Amino acid sequence: MMSTPRLVQVREKALKQNDLLARALRERFREASVFAVSLVSSPGAGKTAFLEKTLARLRPHCRVAALVGDLATDNDAARLQRTEAPVRQITTGTVCHLEAAMVENALAGWDLNEIDCLFIENVGNLVCPSSYDLGEEMRLVLMSVTEGEDKPLKYPTIFNTADVAVITKLDLAAAVEFDLAAAHQSIQSVRPGMRVFEVSAKTGQGMGEWQQFLQLRIAEW
Amino acid sequence: MPPARQLPISNCQFNRSLRESSNPSRLKYMHELSIAMSMVEMATEEAARRGGAQVNALHLKLGALSGVVKDALLFSWDVACEDTPLAGSRLVIEEVPVMVYCPACQAERTLASIRQFFCPVCETPTPEILRGKELEVVALEIE
Numbered sequence: 001m002m003s004t005p006r007l008v009q010v011r012e013k014a015l016k017q018n019d020l021l022a023r024a025l026r027e028r029f030r031e032a033s034v035f036a037v038s039l040v041s042s043p044g045a046g047k048t049a050f051l052e053k054t055l056a057r058l059r060p061h062c063r064v065a066a067l068v069g070d071l072a073t074d075n076d077a078a079r080l081q082r083t084e085a086p087v088r089q090i091t092t093g094t095v096c097h098l099e100a101a102m103v104e105n106a107l108a109g110w111d112l113n114e115i116d117c118l119f120i121e122n123v124g125n126l127v128c129p130s131s132y133d134l135g136e137e138m139r140l141v142l143m144s145v146t147e148g149e150d151k152p153l154k155y156p157t158i159f160n161t162a163d164v165a166v167i168t169k170l171d172l173a174a175a176v177e178f179d180l181a182a183a184h185q186s187i188q189s190v191r192p193g194m195r196v197f198e199v200s201a202k203t204g205q206g207m208g209e210w211q212q213f214l215q216l217r218i219a220e221w
Numbered sequence: 222m223p224p225a226r227q228l229p230i231s232n233c234q235f236n237r238s239l240r241e242s243s244n245p246s247r248l249k250y251m252h253e254l255s256i257a258m259s260m261v262e263m264a265t266e267e268a269a270r271r272g273g274a275q276v277n278a279l280h281l282k283l284g285a286l287s288g289v290v291k292d293a294l295l296f297s298w299d300v301a302c303e304d305t306p307l308a309g310s311r312l313v314i315e316e317v318p319v320m321v322y323c324p325a326c327q328a329e330r331t332l333a334s335i336r337q338f339f340c341p342v343c344e345t346p347t348p349e350i351l352r353g354k355e356l357e358v359v360a361l362e363i364e
Binding site for chain 2: 004005006007009010011012014015016019094095097099117127128130131132152156157158161162188189190191192193194213219
């Protein structure tokens with residue numbers, strides 16, 4: 001029997017499987033009242049240091065946990081475990097980003113009802129993570145002062161998919177002659193109205209304001 | 222809950238294709254390959270559901286803010302289609318520019334660049350995106 005070629009209309013997301021899994025995760029987080037926050041940045045922008053200090057600051061107030069993605073090693077998880085919060089490493093091998101299925105697998109055995117705020121640290125990469133929904137409620141994009149003020153203009157998509165921007169390593173700003181006003185301008189030109197925090201995980205500068213903002217969001221959740 | 226996705230190529234095969242590639246660095250950190258594989262998987266299911274045995278082409282809408290590079294996706298396509306009903310198929314991409322709503326003009330406007338989120342007419346900043354995030358399969362040519 002010969003069949004004739006035909007054009008059939010479909011309307012499906014190319015990342016349908018990931019989107020479905022992310023939606024299911026979001027539903028689970030909502031039911032268990034878990035506020036999920038993901039972190040994206042280039043490698044070395046200070047996600048882990050920022051997260052370490054954030055976990056330590058939040059722990060007296062709410063139940064926090066973290067998943068941390070890397071291509072290899074569990075060094076970051078070991079570092080974060082010093083905060084005594086539950087932490088799991090996701091090792092992606094050759095994969096350059098986290099996917100919803102990896103988050104789902106990493107959560108196995110955890111009782112979500114015992115977590116108020118879950119952090120998901122993505123693989124250091126400003127390109128690939130932008131296409132993958134992880135079921136998070138808030139996506140942070142971090143840029144360090146050593147990377148230059150125009151980072152958002154170079155990676156507009158990831159800044160556009162994020163909800164909040166964090167400028168890190170503020171203690172080095174003077175040494176690298178970082179122009180804060182120019183950085184804010186870059187961020188606003190790719191994502192008008194975006195909330196921006198300026199912090200130094202090392203000195204604690206700006207961390208209080210960030211903590212206050214996050215605790216309010218968790219409380220409202 | 223949908224079943225965990227089965228990738229048409231295992232990591233192991235993926236690594237082999239990396240080694241065999243003349244320019245492995247081009248493939249190494251390309252999420253476009255996993256996106257291509259996701260589309261192949263979906264198209265295979267869709268074609269089977271519609272009684273088609275073979276897919277000749279897949280039509281995709283690709284937004285400027287989708288986070289996917291057209292050339293990298295095209296480059297990944299043949300690898301992703303290998304040993305599937307889509308082997309030898311074409312990937313037809315329609316690029317979608319970013320369309321925003323300008324609150325001042327009260328009109329839809331096409332952005333000049335994804336680095337300039339302001340109205341190209343009156344220059345009012347606007348974060349309100351109407352189109353441009355698409356990563357959507359719109360049609361299949363099957364037989």
